[in-house]
Amino acid sequence: MKNEDTRVQFTKKILKDSLLKLLKTKPITRVTIKELCEEAGLNRGTFYLHYNEPNDLLREIEEEFVQEKMSFFNPYMKNDNPDQLAMLFSAILQNHELSLILFGHNGAPQFTERIKKLVRPGILEDWQREFPHYDLADLQFVYDFVFSGAMQLILNWLSGSGNISAEIFAHRLDCLGHYCHLAIKEFRYA
């Protein structure tokens, strides 16, 4: 009972692979269970033994991605270190195809939203330590701005516009983040 049946592992694996293949050409909302199973060479009923919708499958893929890359997220959260950020982007770049789907539109906005919410509390905690003289509300305001912008730039970056290295890319995002904080002190002089 410790590990899943070999057959189940195979079924889930091939379903994920097939879904990712389909997501290269169409958004998750247009993927049917029927075509997914045909692509995977499985009986349609087999799908229902493990999932209810294609979206369940995508969430599982996302979960694995986050679990695997979270070792790069956490260090950056603890100490605001651009090198750690560069390592994260290197790791993302190594899974280029998968990342492009997850950060892109065919994977629905759910993944980027998930990342933003996941990282939010830790980052805000850090920021409160670093900028104790700012309101939490203002920091939250800047957080949502910076991370939405960052997610867009990551997508652009993965889509190949510019071909910047992970280090330079991390450096630029870091710069933008720092300068955004400087804007806070002007928020009140409206």
Add this chain to the structure above:
Amino acid sequence: MKNEDTRVQFTKKILKDSLLKLLKTKPITRVTIKELCEEAGLNRGTFYLHYNEPNDLLREIEEEFVQEKMSFFNPYMKNDNPDQLAMLFSAILQNHELSLILFGHNGAPQFTERIKKLVRPGILEDWQREFPHYDLADLQFVYDFVFSGAMQLILNWLSGSGNISAEIFAHRLDCLGHYCHLAIKEFRYA
């Protein structure tokens, strides 16, 4: 032939109203033509006389919104004036319900993407005049960052977090935009 038949106008209007009602509870991808027509009290065949998918209808709604509010977009594009920006946000706030749907997730990411692309060339032209010493690529980089962040903040703002006035909100976005430009000069020292 100058104006559409009164009956057609009524049909399209009630279809739009019904779609917006449904979009308060579910994303566009889950709206069926059948339920839409039931909501509108129209025969299902009538829908096909004017549209192919619910998405066509949503695009038409977006188009009208953009046409109507573009008078506020353009002045801001020409001269980077926070007051114009505040007027735009006032106008958006006046159509609060509709804006919340269009900028939110049930209207798909297509609307915010559309706005970003629509405004991009004009803004970049302005920025090139204002910052002639910066690379266009760097300005584009900052543009995508700033506008994705701004779209998120608009959504948050419309969702009611904070209840800031249109003026203060515009002022803050303006601040963030200006400080993001300052980051460019550090991009090259990687």
Add this chain to the structure above:
DNA sequence: TACTTAATGTACACTGTGTTCAATAGGCAG
């Protein structure tokens, strides 16, 4: 008022869904 055409009601074939159930095939433990 007569003309024009939008909207209706009905019907049809088609695709995908979600479920059931007996039959089969393959992995796993003893």
Add this chain to the structure above:
DNA sequence: CTGCCTATTGAACACAGTGTACATTAAGTA
């Protein structure tokens, strides 16, 4: 290696939504 266990299969089912066609009705327009 053998026999048990269970994942997978294939077939069938009712159901919901799609897209189209066509004759009929209703309403706006000139």
